[in-house]
Amino acid sequence: xxRKVKILxxxxxxxxxxxxxxxxxxxxxxxxxxxxxxxxxxxxxxxxTETASEMGANAARQAIxxxxxxxxxxxxxxxASGTYEQPIPCTATLIKIQLxxxxxxxxxxxxxxxxxxxxxxxxxxSYLIEANKFNRVLIVSSEIASPGLNWDQKExxxxxxxxxxxxxxxxxxxxxASEIVASLTETxxxxxxYTEIRGGGTSLPATSYCADNxxxxxxxxxxxxxxxxxxKVIGGFMKKLFEQVPFKASDVRMVIPHQASxxxxxxxxxxxxxxxxxxxxxxxxxxxxxxxxxxxxxxxCIKQGRIARGEELMLIGTSAGLSLGAVLLVY
Amino acid sequence: xxRKVKILxxxxxxxxxxxxxxxxxxxxxxxxxxxxxxxxxxxxxxxxTETASEMGANAARQAIxxxxxxxxxxxxxxxASGTYEQPIPCTATLIKIQLxxxxxxxxxxxxxxxxxxxxxxxxxxSYLIEANKFNRVLIVSSEIASPGLNWDQKExxxxxxxxxxxxxxxxxxxxxASEIVASLTETxxxxxxYTEIRGGGTSLPATSYCADNxxxxxxxxxxxxxxxxxxKVIGGFMKKLFEQVPFKASDVRMVIPHQASxxxxxxxxxxxxxxxxxxxxxxxxxxxxxxxxxxxxxxxCIKQGRIARGEELMLIGTSAGLSLGAVLLVY
Numbered sequence: 001x002x003r004k005v006k007i008l009x010x011x012x013x014x015x016x017x018x019x020x021x022x023x024x025x026x027x028x029x030x031x032x033x034x035x036x037x038x039x040x041x042x043x044x045x046x047x048x049t050e051t052a053s054e055m056g057a058n059a060a061r062q063a064i065x066x067x068x069x070x071x072x073x074x075x076x077x078x079x080a081s082g083t084y085e086q087p088i089p090c091t092a093t094l095i096k097i098q099l100x101x102x103x104x105x106x107x108x109x110x111x112x113x114x115x116x117x118x119x120x121x122x123x124x125x126s127y128l129i130e131a132n133k134f135n136r137v138l139i140v141s142s143e144i145a146s147p148g149l150n151w152d153q154k155e156x157x158x159x160x161x162x163x164x165x166x167x168x169x170x171x172x173x174x175x176x177a178s179e180i181v182a183s184l185t186e187t188x189x190x191x192x193x194y195t196e197i198r199g200g201g202t203s204l205p206a207t208s209y210c211a212d213n214x215x216x217x218x219x220x221x222x223x224x225x226x227x228x229x230x231x232k233v234i235g236g237f238m239k240k241l242f243e244q245v246p247f248k249a250s251d252v253r254m255v256i257p258h259q260a261s262x263x264x265x266x267x268x269x270x271x272x273x274x275x276x277x278x279x280x281x282x283x284x285x286x287x288x289x290x291x292x293x294x295x296x297x298x299x300x301c302i303k304q305g306r307i308a309r310g311e312e313l314m315l316i317g318t319s320a321g322l323s324l325g326a327v328l329l330v331y
Numbered sequence: 332x333x334r335k336v337k338i339l340x341x342x343x344x345x346x347x348x349x350x351x352x353x354x355x356x357x358x359x360x361x362x363x364x365x366x367x368x369x370x371x372x373x374x375x376x377x378x379x380t381e382t383a384s385e386m387g388a389n390a391a392r393q394a395i396x397x398x399x400x401x402x403x404x405x406x407x408x409x410x411a412s413g414t415y416e417q418p419i420p421c422t423a424t425l426i427k428i429q430l431x432x433x434x435x436x437x438x439x440x441x442x443x444x445x446x447x448x449x450x451x452x453x454x455x456x457s458y459l460i461e462a463n464k465f466n467r468v469l470i471v472s473s474e475i476a477s478p479g480l481n482w483d484q485k486e487x488x489x490x491x492x493x494x495x496x497x498x499x500x501x502x503x504x505x506x507x508a509s510e511i512v513a514s515l516t517e518t519x520x521x522x523x524x525y526t527e528i529r530g531g532g533t534s535l536p537a538t539s540y541c542a543d544n545x546x547x548x549x550x551x552x553x554x555x556x557x558x559x560x561x562x563k564v565i566g567g568f569m570k571k572l573f574e575q576v577p578f579k580a581s582d583v584r585m586v587i588p589h590q591a592s593x594x595x596x597x598x599x600x601x602x603x604x605x606x607x608x609x610x611x612x613x614x615x616x617x618x619x620x621x622x623x624x625x626x627x628x629x630x631x632c633i634k635q636g637r638i639a640r641g642e643e644l645m646l647i648g649t650s651a652g653l654s655l656g657a658v659l660l661v662y
Contacts, residue, residue: 051534
């Protein structure tokens with residue numbers, strides 16, 4: 001069932017500090033050029049003093065402005081991120097503070113499916129808007145990956161960057177083509193431990209941290225296993241996704257993939273049969289920004305005029321879980 | 332707009348280890364009886380070896396059985412909890428593993444609004460079921476509060492317990508009265524710092540933990556400020572909630588409140604004008620189990636035969652944020 005919702009505006013914020021791959025080559029004691037070649041990332045951004053909620057609020061202000069709205073037109077704030085600023089309260093609340101929305105009582109909550117959090121958030125919100133629960137929802141994905149990187153895992157640590165993106169979603173008028181046409185998420189738990197941070201939750205609390213178990217608190221990825229499992233299931237996933245709609249995968253004007261890695265995106269693009277022009281690729285200048293990658297790429301796609309109202313768009317990606325998720329929409 | 336959804340089954344799991352308030356009196360060097368009198372908690376449970384996903388799966392199995400379903404009838408798993416087992420992947424994924432659902436691809440994601448996570452989860456899921464996105468959703472709230480307690484804050488540490496509850500939600504048939512009638516959540520960020528854990532997220536990572544900043548990684552609550560703000564806004568909140576429905580607050584058969592503290596619940600009950608019989612109170616034997624408190628109390632309410640199909644039920648509570656949230660439903 002399609003939902004008459006519309007992306008009203010998007011915003012993006014990148015931390016001031018740019019980190020070139022050559023800087024990481026030096027840090028890791030590798031030959032100049034190794035990190036960029038391996039990751040497809042020329043540079044990414046790391047926060048210095050910025051917090052997730054500050055970055056999220058900056059992206060949000062831009063999204064609201066581009067939607068031609070005032071901040072007081074928003075009636076719900078959702079943080080759709082794989083990381084969180086504090087364990088308590090939820091990050092959406094902290095973003096609301098940064099937006100100076102102290103004197104309103106609009107609700108805040110968080111949705112988390114790691115790298116797919118934005119896709120899950122957008123899909124979920126579309127049902128709430130369709131049912132008139134909310135009119136205009138602000139979805140913010142703000143990620144600080146840098147403190148969780150494991151510098152002993154050189155193939156994964158070079159991939160990630162920090163930053164935020166935000167999207168305002170609202171109702172699509174009867175005479176507008178904009179809608180979410182279909183969506184699908186599948187979780188394959190045989191891959192649950194391929195991508196994880198084991199320490200910092202209730203199974204190994206932050207207060208158990210010490211020098212000896214340092215790596216337990218850092219990002220751990222078996223990239224090959226993730227890639228193998230994703231490749232195995234993507235065909236069936238696409239079939240099931242497009243069975244729901246009256247058009248073919250090849251009719252999609254633009255694909256906004258999760259910016260997992262340069263290599264993963266190239267293989268995924270070829271497997272799905274899209275041209276480079278149709279497949280948003282911002283990894284060279286952003287890195288993998290966890291859940292913010294998809295809304296960042298969506299923002300750039302719109303700003304660069306590569307998608308017009310009424311054209312089909314697919315957001316698609318993988319996340320820890322291992323999950324595959326996609327939303328098909330008419331922009 | 333009401334949603335034709337129905338609570339099909341509920342389950343609860345409590346850790347084996349019971350911790351009586353007298354044990355905490357000794358630990359805290361307080362006079363015997365102080366903790367119980369102050370908190371209203373006679374005993375609570377703390378995990379010894381149980382993980383959040385194991386507890387959640389135990390509660391889930393019971394909920395599925397009580398719904399008369401098989402685990403393979405579930406088409407989505409949502410963890411609606413204020414704590415998480417690992418920072419990555421999301422807890423719903425880990426619960427799915429514990430349920431031996433390795434060979435299915437049903438989706439998993441997490442919703443977090445701390446103590447109101449279950450209420451937010453149930454409300455959100457109801458729209459997804461109403462729109463036929465899912466048929467039967469498993470919502471699990473599994474909380475391990477004990478490692479995050481600050482034993483220097485004696486008035487808050489005595490309140491909390493560990494445990495899990497689960498609910499299976501599905502579609503209500505045309506001839507069934509069951510439905511969600513209305514819901515409301517409001518977030519008042521002037522109270523965002525009244526209840527928090529500052530360390531363990533991206534603003535103060537787990538890897539920055541040391542003996543000197545130990546308390547930053549523990550639960551910090553200004554109970555008086557929470558209570559004052561909640562009391563100020565609850566009247567307007569109730570008015571707005573009941574404006575949506577054709578019945579009065581006094582028509583509600585049973586209220587399932589968040590089990591915040593003995594005192595807070597007594598004052599809230601009197602303020603809202605409910606009798607003790609109408610107001611589920613399980614704090615004496617459970618403590619405050621964060622988001623699991625409401626579905627645990629709902630489970631006990633149903634098991635004790637205190638609510639019948641067709642009767643009105645209100646789930647209501649506060650959470651860090653500060654948020655107020657409620658769902659009005661016909662059980």
